[in-house]
Amino acid sequence: MEEGKLVVAGPLGKNDQQYRGIFILNNISTMEEAQELLDTDPAINNGLLAYDIFTWYGSAALPEYLPFSDKIWKLNP
Secondary structure (H helix, E strand, C coil), rough: CCCCCCCEEECCCCCCCCCCCCEECCCCHHHHHHHHHHHHHHHHHCCCCCCCCCCCCCCCCCHHHHHHHHHHHHHHH
16 A cells, blocks of 8 residues: 555455455556565465456546545544
């Protein structure tokens, strides 16, 4: 997150693919870079979870989500 590569991470609801969560990454140049970053996650690194990588295009404002959510949580825990 400090490097600006992780925008959002969190659980997913029930779905047909049985995916448990999602990472939305930013400032990643290649699929290999995304794989290297994901492989640093302890749950992935220890074989507890696996991942699929998809290209996704969303709002340019999405990277502002985490800084503002931190401010809101500090004001209203």
